Amino acid sequence: MSILVIAEHDNGSLKTATLNTVTAAAAIGGDVDILVAGYGCDAAAQEAAKAAGVGKVIVADNACYEHQLPEAVAPLVAEVGKGYTHILAAATTTGKNLMPRVAALLDVDQISDIIEVKGEDTFVRPIYAGNAMATVQTSDPIKVVTVRTTAFAEAAKDGSATVESNAHTVEQSKAQFVGEQLSKSERPELTAASVVISGGRGMQNGENFALLEKVADKLGAAIGASRAAVDAGFVPNDYQVGQTGKIVAPDLYIAVGISGAIQHLAGMKDSKVIVAINKDEEAPIFQVADYGLVADLFKALPELEEAL
Amino acid sequence: MKVLVGIKRVVDAYVRVRVKSDGTGVDLTNAKMAINPFCEIAVEEAIRLKEAGAADEVIAVSIGPAAAQEQIRTALALGSDRGILVQTEEALEPLAVAKVLKAIVEKEGIDLVILGKQSIDTDNNQVGQMLAALLNVPQGTFACKAEVKDGKIEVTREIDGGEQTVMLDLPAVVTTDLRLNEPRYASLPNIMKAKKKPIDTLSAADLGVEVGSNIKTLSVAPPAERSAGVKVESVAALVDKLKNEAKVI
Numbered sequence A: 001m002s003i004l005v006i007a008e009h010d011n012g013s014l015k016t017a018t019l020n021t022v023t024a025a026a027a028i029g030g031d032v033d034i035l036v037a038g039y040g041c042d043a044a045a046q047e048a049a050k051a052a053g054v055g056k057v058i059v060a061d062n063a064c065y066e067h068q069l070p071e072a073v074a075p076l077v078a079e080v081g082k083g084y085t086h087i088l089a090a091a092t093t094t095g096k097n098l099m100p101r102v103a104a105l106l107d108v109d110q111i112s113d114i115i116e117v118k119g120e121d122t123f124v125r126p127i128y129a130g131n132a133m134a135t136v137q138t139s140d141p142i143k144v145v146t147v148r149t150t151a152f153a154e155a156a157k158d159g160s161a162t163v164e165s166n167a168h169t170v171e172q173s174k175a176q177f178v179g180e181q182l183s184k185s186e187r188p189e190l191t192a193a194s195v196v197i198s199g200g201r202g203m204q205n206g207e208n209f210a211l212l213e214k215v216a217d218k219l220g221a222a223i224g225a226s227r228a229a230v231d232a233g234f235v236p237n238d239y240q241v242g243q244t245g246k247i248v249a250p251d252l253y254i255a256v257g258i259s260g261a262i263q264h265l266a267g268m269k270d271s272k273v274i275v276a277i278n279k280d281e282e283a284p285i286f287q288v289a290d291y292g293l294v295a296d297l298f299k300a301l302p303e304l305e306e307a308l
Numbered sequence B: 001m002k003v004l005v006g007i008k009r010v011v012d013a014y015v016r017v018r019v020k021s022d023g024t025g026v027d028l029t030n031a032k033m034a035i036n037p038f039c040e041i042a043v044e045e046a047i048r049l050k051e052a053g054a055a056d057e058v059i060a061v062s063i064g065p066a067a068a069q070e071q072i073r074t075a076l077a078l079g080s081d082r083g084i085l086v087q088t089e090e091a092l093e094p095l096a097v098a099k100v101l102k103a104i105v106e107k108e109g110i111d112l113v114i115l116g117k118q119s120i121d122t123d124n125n126q127v128g129q130m131l132a133a134l135l136n137v138p139q140g141t142f143a144c145k146a147e148v149k150d151g152k153i154e155v156t157r158e159i160d161g162g163e164q165t166v167m168l169d170l171p172a173v174v175t176t177d178l179r180l181n182e183p184r185y186a187s188l189p190n191i192m193k194a195k196k197k198p199i200d201t202l203s204a205a206d207l208g209v210e211v212g213s214n215i216k217t218l219s220v221a222p223p224a225e226r227s228a229g230v231k232v233e234s235v236a237a238l239v240d241k242l243k244n245e246a247k248v249i
């Protein structure tokens, strides 16, 4: 078996999601290579070469891959991936955008968002917002798979893979990059943080998120939100935790003013310890909380900040 | 401009599904069914393009059982012009769905396809990207904004780090995220009018599409349940538990 892992990076550095994906690849077994497609991405490639257990890093460094547009990267991955039994990427927005396009070019199905490797062709994945776990087997000659990063630990960074370049280019002009608005934050990244504190509709407005931030500062936590809080414009889109937002599994997840709809639970119920602060003692979030505090959040949050 | 929207019949988002005791799937007997919420957003976006004069015709297609007619009727009541049901009793994998949609795009001469980003039952998030690959057209996935400009479409996408904007040549495939728009409700007169709008029914074979797949579902199991926790009386008690019992802070 030979597995190609598609690196997630921003040219200058490797995203840790790549390391989680390498661990999933190792669970399948066989040789693991990483493909880094980008522009001026040498630093990311050097980092990728340190991922434990990786044999080779293939670098396609060309202006045509600068913004990772799938119209350019998918044909590259399909070309390089032809020589492998598996192609894996993280189930992030980048991986989700790219991999089905790769699978279709190779005329194979894709298995999305796996949480467990049962064998080289058999994987477990959540369906129905995590209310069911499907074990699926594929007989496709190349298995295209995306990986839920929270289900696999990060690979160690003590490897020394060889780095080789790939000169393949893809000329396309049908899709053009216009711009990017990235949220800047000093806080840890939501999906990789060990503590996450999320606010819901109960926060009432964006300004009140300052109450969460003060607690987050004390805990070194990332801040998340329910869909209702995002839809209402309290916080940016990329704060959304849930079935259709980000999946998180920190050591500690604190849900504040969140009722606990199934779509929200789908994104956080694998957290190690869950705390819920809600004034409604019947709120469904308490059914998954290890520690529930029935209280008004406007009273509880300042107290919590004080006590930490 | 001709717009195609793909709508999937799925269990209602607020139904709590249970896994069947024989482990073959989830029990949907008598469950309330609906249009996949992301597809509803796709329909709304297409209708807004029509209202703005950018689209001439909106066609709603569903691939599924005869009962998926109900969801097509809903799309017609919301303002789609006509429907296509590609009838099949088995659930198709995304690649097969994309192949069927490709055949329809080519048959109908579609300029813009709008799909949901994700089916809330199978949680695949694949069909739009696959269709774009098969058609060799650009894709604007997870759209929170889409604007047709001079024969192109500018799409702002929700990505993990924030937002990204791309400009795509038409034809193109766009998939919707939650904040692209807020779907309207169908009015009673429009529901009545929708009854007279045409729905063509055909099979995948009629379109010359092979819908087999190499994926087999071996079993479906319920998720691990979390054991019920405790209620704490105060913030002080909470902090104490987190420090001394859970040891997470």
Ligand SMILES: Cc1cc2nc3c(=O)[nH]c(=O)nc-3n(C[C@H](O)[C@H](O)[C@H](O)COP(=O)(O)OP(=O)(O)OC[C@H]3O[C@@H](n4cnc5c(N)ncnc54)[C@H](O)[C@@H]3O)c2cc1C
Binding pocket: A199, A200, A201, A202, A203, A225, A226, A227, A228, A229, A240, A241, A242, A243, A244, A245, A246, A256, A257, A258, A259, A260, A261, A262, A263, A264, A267, A277, A278, A279, A280, A283, A295, A296, A297, A298, B013, B037, B038, B120
């Ligand atoms: C297709 C689809 C996809 C979705 N995807 C997601 C997703 O990815 N993520 C997600 O989160 N949701 C998602 N949802 C939405 C989900 O169904 C819920 O609507 C949403 O999670 C509710 O958010 P909430 O808990 O903040 O709001 P509400 O359900 O309104 O709950 C607010 C809570 O705050 C409490 N509260 C109010 N004031 C106070 C106070 N002063 N002190 C303490 N507590 C207070 C209330 O008791 C209540 O429990 C999706 C829905 C659909 C249909």
Ligand SMILES: Nc1ncnc2c1ncn2[C@@H]1O[C@H](COP(=O)(O)O)[C@@H](O)[C@H]1O
Binding pocket: B005, B006, B007, B008, B009, B036, B038, B039, B042, B061, B062, B063, B064, B094, B097, B114, B115, B116, B117, B118, B119, B120, B122, B123, B124, B125, B126, B127, B128
């Ligand atoms: N059976 C189907 N019929 C029509 N459209 C579908 C079907 N399955 C998926 N789609 C479209 O593809 C989108 C993404 O689905 P998926 O890739 O299955 O998560 C959906 O929101 C629909 O717009």
